Amino acid sequence: MKEFLEGSMAVAKVIQLCKPGVISAYPITPQTHIVEELAQIVADGHLNAQFVNVESEHSAASVVLGASAAGVRAYTATSSQGLLLMGEVVFNIAGMRLPVVMTTAVRAISAPINIWNDHQDAVSLRDAGWVQFHAEDIQEAADLHLIAYKLGEDKSIMLPVMVCMDGFILTHGVETVDIPTQEEVDKFLPAYKAPYKLDVENPMTLGPLVDPEYYTEARYALNETHKEALALIPKITADFAKVFGRTYNGLIEGYQLKDAERVIVAMGSVCGTIKEVIDELRKKGKKVGLLKITSLRPFPVNQIYEALKNISKVAVIDRALSLGSFAPLSAEIKAVFFGKAKKPKAISSFIVGLGGRDITKNSIKEIFRLMTGKEKQGEFIDLKPELLKESYEQNTL
Numbered sequence: 001m002k003e004f005l006e007g008s009m010a011v012a013k014v015i016q017l018c019k020p021g022v023i024s025a026y027p028i029t030p031q032t033h034i035v036e037e038l039a040q041i042v043a044d045g046h047l048n049a050q051f052v053n054v055e056s057e058h059s060a061a062s063v064v065l066g067a068s069a070a071g072v073r074a075y076t077a078t079s080s081q082g083l084l085l086m087g088e089v090v091f092n093i094a095g096m097r098l099p100v101v102m103t104t105a106v107r108a109i110s111a112p113i114n115i116w117n118d119h120q121d122a123v124s125l126r127d128a129g130w131v132q133f134h135a136e137d138i139q140e141a142a143d144l145h146l147i148a149y150k151l152g153e154d155k156s157i158m159l160p161v162m163v164c165m166d167g168f169i170l171t172h173g174v175e176t177v178d179i180p181t182q183e184e185v186d187k188f189l190p191a192y193k194a195p196y197k198l199d200v201e202n203p204m205t206l207g208p209l210v211d212p213e214y215y216t217e218a219r220y221a222l223n224e225t226h227k228e229a230l231a232l233i234p235k236i237t238a239d240f241a242k243v244f245g246r247t248y249n250g251l252i253e254g255y256q257l258k259d260a261e262r263v264i265v266a267m268g269s270v271c272g273t274i275k276e277v278i279d280e281l282r283k284k285g286k287k288v289g290l291l292k293i294t295s296l297r298p299f300p301v302n303q304i305y306e307a308l309k310n311i312s313k314v315a316v317i318d319r320a321l322s323l324g325s326f327a328p329l330s331a332e333i334k335a336v337f338f339g340k341a342k343k344p345k346a347i348s349s350f351i352v353g354l355g356g357r358d359i360t361k362n363s364i365k366e367i368f369r370l371m372t373g374k375e376k377q378g379e380f381i382d383l384k385p386e387l388l389k390e391s392y393e394q395n396t397l
Helices: 007-018 032-043 057-069 080-095 120-124 138-152 182-188 215-244 270-283 301-308 328-336 361-370 385-395
Strands: 002-006 022-025 050-053 074-078 101-106 131-134 161-166 174-178 252-255 262-266 288-293 295-297 313-318 346-351
Touching: 002 007, 007 032, 007 074, 007 101, 007 138, 007 174, 007 182, 022 032, 022 057, 032 050, 032 074, 057 074, 057 080, 074 080, 080 120, 080 215, 101 120, 101 138, 131 138, 138 161, 138 174, 138 182, 138 215, 182 215, 215 295, 252 270, 252 301, 262 270, 262 301, 262 361, 270 288, 270 361, 288 301, 301 328, 313 328, 313 361, 328 346, 346 361
Parallel strands: 022 050, 022 074, 074 101, 101 161, 131 161, 262 288, 262 313, 313 346
Antiparallel strands: 002 174, 131 295, 252 288
């Protein structure tokens, strides 16, 4: 059924349909509306679940870890500093192979304090062992939660999944969203039956102390499972299309790539703006395109290579920094072509939209304009030189 919904409400409705047994979260902007709505749904008796109130995000992550370890489908959500506070437990959830699903309303990291959108929080935890999806719009954000549970709970995977949606832009934006029926969701996502769990009748240990004799093999197995997830994600999205009628690749999405000479690589809501610019430039005869990255982890190296190997010039947009090094997504895209004989002539890196700064059509047009034969390395778009002196002075106080 199509409804005109705020993004947070759409996600809450879909999570309700997934029937988690335990929900735990601590409110933090711009995630709050999601768990606020879920708390109301549980309180009104529309979802048979335990909503556990906690004093911090670290505790919320610990609660869903315990719930999943006990064999219960579990859900949490967070943002920014909250995700960083969860960090210790986030690594544990992945290492214990617990298929928790978490919404991250991606947001800038302090200091200075900033509550608006960029990708620094999620990108900073990309190596925690979680599958990490990034949504372009509200419909995709809602649908990715169904795909996340289906993937994470597969007995061959058993990994937690983070669904990232741009804070405010998607969490507080309003769109027409197709919310599935309970019957459709039950057909796609059956009740969770944990292949292993904490049980007094059948004791086992989860997350034990492991010495150097075994630790390498445990991490190797986790890494290999991510590779297996790469093959499974397209199969799950194909099943999703059969049930719900909406098609996703789940790994990458190309837009106007067939004859493109200049291509932008990006993640998240900015992809919608890029598509609009591409449509405008195409009318003027410009051969431009977009490669959208949906799955940051596992990183679809082979699919990206095939999509970009014949492109002359590539620009990678990052809404995050790896301070003192290369921009994170840019570095990963360049690594795809390491040692390859066939690759783009130039792969440039651009930093945009930090701390919620608007990424306008003109910003995207400027990036296309700057895609020349010479590579740009970590070039900031829409930088305001008049503010730099003030920023430097504040840093010295």
